[in-house]
Every structure is written in C-alpha cells, then in structure tokens.
Amino acid sequence: MSEYERKRKNYIRSKSTQKIDSPQSNDELEETIDDKNPSMMIDNNILMTKTPQSLDDLLDVDDNNNENDEDKEENENHNNTNDDVDNDSTHLSIDDPTTTEQTRQKKSIEKNGPGVLDVPSPDVGLDVKFGFNDLCPVCGDKVSGFHYGLLTCESCKGFFKRTVQNKKNYQCIDKQQCQIDKTQRKRCAFCRFKKCLQVGMKLEAVRENRVRGGRNKFGPLYRRSRALRQQIMRQHFVSMVKAQQNMIPNGNGIDNGQTSLDMTGNGLQVKSEPEQPNLHPFQHMYSSLQTTTNINHSPHTHHPNNLPHHQQHHYQPQKSSSFPGVYQDFFNTNSSITNNTRLQQSFQLNPFDTYYKNSSASSTSYGHSPPSLLLPSNSNSNPASGSSNSSSSPVGQISSKLLDYQISSPSTTGTTTTVNTTNSTLNTSSILSTLTMQQHPMATNDSMHTDTNNGISSVYFYNNQYLATNYDMNDTNNIPETLTKLIESDQAYRCTEIRYIEDIQQIHIDLTRDDGDILVVCSLLDKLCFLMVDWARQSLYFKDIQIDNQIKLLKAAWIEILIIDLIWKQCQQPKETCVNCIVSANGQLLNINLIQNPAVKKLAERYLQCVNDFRQLQWQYPEYLALKYLVLFDPDVQGVTESSLIEEVQEKITNALGEYTTDHNNPSISNSTSRSPSQQQQAPTNEQEKFACILLKLPDVRLIGNDLKKFLQLIDRKHDGKLLDGCLLGEMLNGLQSNN
DNA sequence: GTAGCCTTGAAC
DNA sequence: GTTCAAGGCTAC
Numbered sequence: 001m002s003e004y005e006r007k008r009k010n011y012i013r014s015k016s017t018q019k020i021d022s023p024q025s026n027d028e029l030e031e032t033i034d035d036k037n038p039s040m041m042i043d044n045n046i047l048m049t050k051t052p053q054s055l056d057d058l059l060d061v062d063d064n065n066n067e068n069d070e071d072k073e074e075n076e077n078h079n080n081t082n083d084d085v086d087n088d089s090t091h092l093s094i095d096d097p098t099t100t101e102q103t104r105q106k107k108s109i110e111k112n113g114p115g116v117l118d119v120p121s122p123d124v125g126l127d128v129k130f131g132f133n134d135l136c137p138v139c140g141d142k143v144s145g146f147h148y149g150l151l152t153c154e155s156c157k158g159f160f161k162r163t164v165q166n167k168k169n170y171q172c173i174d175k176q177q178c179q180i181d182k183t184q185r186k187r188c189a190f191c192r193f194k195k196c197l198q199v200g201m202k203l204e205a206v207r208e209n210r211v212r213g214g215r216n217k218f219g220p221l222y223r224r225s226r227a228l229r230q231q232i233m234r235q236h237f238v239s240m241v242k243a244q245q246n247m248i249p250n251g252n253g254i255d256n257g258q259t260s261l262d263m264t265g266n267g268l269q270v271k272s273e274p275e276q277p278n279l280h281p282f283q284h285m286y287s288s289l290q291t292t293t294n295i296n297h298s299p300h301t302h303h304p305n306n307l308p309h310h311q312q313h314h315y316q317p318q319k320s321s322s323f324p325g326v327y328q329d330f331f332n333t334n335s336s337i338t339n340n341t342r343l344q345q346s347f348q349l350n351p352f353d354t355y356y357k358n359s360s361a362s363s364t365s366y367g368h369s370p371p372s373l374l375l376p377s378n379s380n381s382n383p384a385s386g387s388s389n390s391s392s393s394p395v396g397q398i399s400s401k402l403l404d405y406q407i408s409s410p411s412t413t414g415t416t417t418t419v420n421t422t423n424s425t426l427n428t429s430s431i432l433s434t435l436t437m438q439q440h441p442m443a444t445n446d447s448m449h450t451d452t453n454n455g456i457s458s459v460y461f462y463n464n465q466y467l468a469t470n471y472d473m474n475d476t477n478n479i480p481e482t483l484t485k486l487i488e489s490d491q492a493y494r495c496t497e498i499r500y501i502e503d504i505q506q507i508h509i510d511l512t513r514d515d516g517d518i519l520v521v522c523s524l525l526d527k528l529c530f531l532m533v534d535w536a537r538q539s540l541y542f543k544d545i546q547i548d549n550q551i552k553l554l555k556a557a558w559i560e561i562l563i564i565d566l567i568w569k570q571c572q573q574p575k576e577t578c579v580n581c582i583v584s585a586n587g588q589l590l591n592i593n594l595i596q597n598p599a600v601k602k603l604a605e606r607y608l609q610c611v612n613d614f615r616q617l618q619w620q621y622p623e624y625l626a627l628k629y630l631v632l633f634d635p636d637v638q639g640v641t642e643s644s645l646i647e648e649v650q651e652k653i654t655n656a657l658g659e660y661t662t663d664h665n666n667p668s669i670s671n672s673t674s675r676s677p678s679q680q681q682q683a684p685t686n687e688q689e690k691f692a693c694i695l696l697k698l699p700d701v702r703l704i705g706n707d708l709k710k711f712l713q714l715i716d717r718k719h720d721g722k723l724l725d726g727c728l729l730g731e732m733l734n735g736l737q738s739n740n
Numbered sequence: 741g742t743a744g745c746c747t748t749g750a751a752c
Numbered sequence: 753g754t755t756c757a758a759g760g761c762t763a764c
Binding site for chain 2: 024144153154155156157158159162186189211212214215643
C-alpha cells in the first residue's frame with residue numbers, strides 16, 4: 001500500500017469518527033482561502049444561492065470541491081453534510097465510483113433543485129486524484145506528496161534525497177537523454193537526477209544537517225503550487241465538460257449561450273463517462289509551472305550562492321569541491337537551475353565557455369561593422385542620433401540611438417501624463433527605468449493611414465509577420481473578453497511599433513563570419529528589447545502596475561517574451577520555406593547549418609524543435625498573446641510587491657486561454673480554411689490537451705532563454721563586460737541584481 | 741541501491 | 753493540536 005493510500009485510508013478512518021456536522025476548523029478555512037483566488041471564494045458564495053449560468057459557475061462549484069487531496073475530501077464531507085452522507089459512501093467513492101457518482105448526482109439534484117447539478121467531484125467523476133494530479137513529473141509513478149519542491153512519488157523523493165545527501169556522482173553510459181519512467185527509472189541515475197532537477201526539485205530542500213521533522217521555508221511556494229494546480233485542473237475540467245456537452249445526444253454540440261448543465265429529468269446523462277483524457281501531460285504541465293514559478297524567480301533558487309549559509313558547501317561546483325561531478329554537469333547543462341548566470345562566472349561549466357576559450361581569437365574583433373545599425377539610414381526617424389551617450393560599448397552606442405529616439409518621441413496625444421512612481425525606488429540611471437517611465441506615444445489611426453505609400457504597406461508587411469495567417473481579426477466569436485482586450489491592446493501597439501521596424505529590417509546577420517556576427521546579433525537583440533519594453537509598457541494590465549514592479553517583471557521575462565515572439569513569427573511562415581532556418585526578427589532566414597559554434601548550433605536546433613512543437617499545436621494569435629502575458633505576469637518574481645494583482649491577471653488570462661483553446665481547437669470550429677497546407681496536414685491536437693500543451697512549452701522556452709542568456713553573458717564576459725555595457729540588453733542580462 | 745513505510749518536529 | 757515535508761529505517 002502506498003503512502004498516499006495509507007494516508008487516505010487513515011484520513012477516511014479519522015473522518016469516520018468525526019461528527020458529520022462538525023464545523024470546519026479555522027485552519028481548514030484558512031487553508032481553503034489561502035489556496036484559492038479570492039474571487040473564486042466570492043463566486044462560490046454566490047453559487048450557493050443561484051443556479052449556475054455558465055461553465056465558469058460550474059467550475060467554481062468544482063473548485064469548491066477541488067482542494068488538494070485531504071482538503072478535497074474535507075470539502076466533500078462538508079458538502080455532503082446536509083445529505084447525511086455516511087462514511088461508507090465516501091469509501092465507495094474509491095471502490096465504486098459509478099455508484100457513488102449516481103448517488104451524488106441524485107443528492108445534488110435533491111439538494112440544489114432541478115437544473116442545478118454539482119459538477120462531479122474530481123474524486124469520483126474525473127479521477128483527478130488518481131490521474132494527472134498524482135503522476136510524478138520525474139517518472140510518472142503515483143505522487144505521494146510534496147517533496148523537495150514539488151509533487152513527486154516516494155521513490156523519486158528517496159532517490160533525490162540519497163543523491164544529494166550522499167553526494168552521488170553518476171554517469172550516463174548513453175547520451176544523457178535516457179527515458180525516465182516508472183519501469184526504467186533505475187536504469188540511469190544520471191538522467192533520473194537530471195530530470196529531477198529539470199522538473200524543479202530543490203537541492204536546497206535537502207537538509208545538510210539532516211534535522212528531521214518540521215516544515216521548511218517553501219510552505220508558501222507549495223501553497224502557490226497547489227493553487228496553480230487547481231487552476232489547471234479547473235481549466236482541464238472546463239474542457240472536459242464542454243467536450244462532454246458536445247457528445248451528449250440532443251446536445252446539438254452547440255453552445256447556444258445557455259451553458260449551464262441542465263440535466264433535469266436525466267441527471268445521469270452527465271454520468272456518461274467523460275472521455276478519459278491523457279492525463280500525464282497535465283502533471284508535467286503542473287511540474288513545469290512549478291518550475292516556472294519556483295525556480296528561476298524564486299528566492300530559493302537552486303543556485304548555490306543563494307543557499308542558506310549552512311548549506312552552501314553542498315553546492316560549490318568548483319573543481320576542488322567535495323561535491324564535484326554530477327552537480328558540475330548539471331549546472332552546466334541544466335539552465336533551469338542556473339538563472340543567475342553572473343554568479344556562476346567563477347566556474348567553467350558551460351559549453352559556450354569552453355568553445356570561446358578555444359576560439360578567442362575569432363571572437364574578440366569588432367572589425368565587422370554593421371552599417372545599417374551603426375548608421376541608421378533613416379536619420380529622420382532618429383532625431384537624437386547624434387545625442388551624447390556615455391556608453392562606450394559597440395552595442396550600447398547603437399542602442400542609445402533608439403533609446404534617445406524613444407525618449408524624445410513626442411506624444412501623439414499632446415497631453416502630459418504623470419508617470420506613477422509611487423513607492424518606487426527606481427534607479428533612474430537605468431535604461432529600463434527610463435524607458436518604463438516614458439509616456440507612451442499612443443497609437444492613432446493616423447499612424448496607419450497617413451503614409452499611404454510606405455506606411456500601410458509596411459504595416460501590413462510587418463503585421464503579417466505577427467498576425468496569424470490563420471486568424472481572422474474580424475472573427476471575434478467565442479473569444480473571451482479578456483483575450484479580445486489583449487488583441488486590441490496588441491493591435492494598438494503594432495501601429496506605433498511601425499516607427500522602429502524599418503530600422504530592424506535593415507539589419508543583416510552574416511552567420512558565416514568566424515564570430516557568428518555576434519555584434520550584429522546583440523544589436524538586434526538589444527533593439528528587440530527596446531521594442532519589448534515598448535510593447536509591455538502600453539500593454540493591458542501592465543500599465544496598472546507600479547513601475548518598479550514593471551521593471552522586475554520585465555527583467556524576469558524579457559528573454560522568454562522575445563523567444564515567444566520569434567517562435568510566433570516563424571510559425572507564421574510556411575514550414576517548407578524555412579527548413580533548418582531560424583526566421584530572424586529582421587525577416588532574415590538564418591540557416592542553422594551555417595552556425596559554426598557547435599553549442600550555439602545545438603541551441604538553435606532546440607529552438608527549431610520548439611518552433612516545430614508550436615506548429616503542431618496550431619496555436620493561434622490569441623493564444624500567442626496570452627502566452628506572452630502569462631510569462632510577463634509572474635507573481636513569483638523576486639521582490640515584486642503587487643503579487644496579488646499580478647496573480648489576478650495571470651489567473652484571468654489563464655482562464656481565458658483555457659476557454660479559448662477549448663472553443664477553438666476543434667478544427668471544425670477554428671478557421672481551418674485559412675490554414676496553410678502544411679498546417680492542415682498537422683494532426684489536430686486533442687482539444688482537451690491543447691491548453692496543457694501550450695503551457696507545457698513554457699519550460700522549453702525558458703530553457704532556451706536561459707541558455708541564450710548564458711551565451712550572451714559569456715560573450716560579454718569574454719569582452720570584459722564591454723560589449724553590452726550601457727545597453728538595454730546588457731542591463732536585462734544582469735537580471736534582478738541591479739534592481740535589488 | 742531502491743522504495744515503501746515510519747518518525748519527527750517546525751510551522752500553522 | 754494538527755499538518756505535512758523533512759529524514760530514518762528496512763525489506764527487498
């Protein structure tokens with residue numbers, strides 16, 4: 001019997017001795033509140049007195065039942081209190097879910113009246129407890145609880161503990177890419193441990209002094225993880241309920257706006273077994289989200305230098321360390337645990353580093369001059385091109401021109417806006433601070449139409465790179481309001497962005513150069529940073545956040561947003577036209593076979609794989625936008641003070657994305673006629689999984705972003721920090737440090 | 741070495 | 753007092 005089952009039985013046993021009508025304890029209530037979005041609580045209260053009018057209503061009912069394991073059962077018991085449900089029925093929910101479900105639905109109808117059906121508890125209807133909610137992200141075995149930062153099985157917990165405590169040094173006899181699952185997890189300890197780290201298990205949670213008992217400092221993070229998990233479960237549940245609606249006879253498969261599940265007279269219809277989803281990806285998504293929220297932005301990052309003093313000796317990845325080998329390899333290859341690359345500079349771990357040590361002669365010259373960058377042809381669009389700038393770095397000097405232009409660009413509104421710097425402790429010498437405090441020149445319709453000869457064609461040309469070829473802007477049917485707003489906000493920005501596009505498009509990258517044309521690449525990235533900040537500071541919701549928090553969010557998310565933008569752009573190109581090529585932001589096709597640095601080439605290959613994965617998902621413009629916002633609005637970013645507001649936005653967008661993917665993933669619903677032939681050939685993704693699959697790509701994006709950052713930092717270091725000195729890219733690369 | 745179960749104790 | 757995520761124990 002697993003620990004989980006034992007606990008479950010113990011729990012049921014303990015419940016059997018409780019009074020049925022015993023009130024919920026304060027602790028339980030606090031935990032319930034703590035794990036939920038406050039808005040959900042309000043909705044739940046409302047739901048107590050009204051008929052659910054939408055799936056969201058139903059969802060919130062589900063949420064009421066959908067606590068973490070014990071909490072969930074707790075709620076079930078309390079929800080059933082009025083029904084005088086005995087403990088046998090609770091027990092039956094394990095052994096005979098069908099019977100229990102029928103009973104539950106009957107009781108639900110009796111309790112709520114006709115037309116109101118409680119959403120089946122995941123425990124009995126969706127088998128969440130034994131589904132994606134309980135699969136170890138490392139091996140897929142059954143989860144036994146939170147261990148070292150995330151939900152894992154007992155064996156991986158033990159394995160992780162043994163490895164860290166005993167300073168194991170594993171080796172992989174293959175290519176360090178072994179499949180880790182329940183049956184094969186013993187085969188390769190190296191890859192198993194690697195996966196443990198990749199999914200987010202925390203080294204620092206293993207106690208150096210081996211003190212038993214007690215709780216650790218991750219409590220709040222664990223709670224947040226639970227909240228995220230519940231959020232995902234809710235979305236998943238919406239997908240299934242909607243899919244199920246479409247399958248119900250006489251349901252017409254059409255959402256006529258009356259989305260409440262009126263099962264009057266046939267309460268068991270909903271019992272028709274929901275299509276059992278492939279649940280495993282959700283577990284990975286969950287762990288990925290944990291990775292997203294807990295690793296890189298967490299104050300408890302894996303990085304050794306962030307560890308408590310008493311644990312530091314565990315993680316000194318220096319050659320003389322008593323803890324060598326495996327950690328060096330993982331710090332080297334697993335960027336998910338090495339966000340703060342600057343702190344790693346004392347040890348050589350990165351393949352980029354090795355390469356550049358071996359090829360220093362080719363990487364130190366600035367001899368190649370990118371004329372389009374250093375001397376923007378359109379001097380009119382750069383009124384401050386001759387401005388003074390203290391930056392002496394090549395990229396910094398280039399950036400200053402765009403920065404000066406942006407700072408000096410007049411507001412088209414003709415009004416003066418006071419920037420909200422309340423409570424701000426900004427370092428106004430920072431480029432990012434300066435940019436975020438700028439009043440944004442809002443778009444006007446004129447900006448699209450005044451220049452008939454150049455403007456519109458450019459706008460269309462440019463927008464065609466960003467707007468989905470398979471997305472009809474006029475088709476706003478079934479688009480959640482939140483996403484509609486995002487789209488409007490994004491479109492407004494695209495009109496202003498045109499000012500910079502020409503400058504970007506003039507860039508030319510020559511990959512055949514010995515140095516990979518790194519200066520030009522950095523310059524392009526630097527400009528993209530400007531555009532990204534420009535985009536963010538006028539974006540919906542982001543404008544409402546204090547500027548110092550805006551800066552922190554941007555510094556945490558910038559590279560992932562850039563990568564998502566690039567991937568999106570590439571996805572808009574027919575696959576056949578860019579085989580083995582990266583579609584650069586300047587429109588250039590970069591053949592990765594021309595990349596000479598093997599590490600960079602490998603990174604490029606991973607990027608293209610990621611692009612391919614997104615292609616297969618057939619993600620659409622609203623989904624792309626939502627993903628960017630989800631990356632940007634990360635409440636776990638270190639030092640952010642408006643976490644609840646940010647989390648609120650995150651949840652809002654998550655819900656909207658879930659709703660949209662459910663409504664638009666069905667090829668018959670989405671605008672399949674406008675898909676490219678290559679897209680039509682792609683097998684449509686299971687509609688119940690698309691939401692998860694999209695979010696599942698975020699860890700990949702993060703890994704690619706982290707490796708890219710490491711690469712850029714190494715390049716900069718190779719040039720004594722002068723390559724990116726004084727430019728926005730350099731500032732972004734320094735991450736949160738400069739802001740703390 | 742693995743993995744299931746047990747014990748512990750700080751946080752709640 | 754309860755919870756739950758640590759470490760420990762031990763059969764395999």
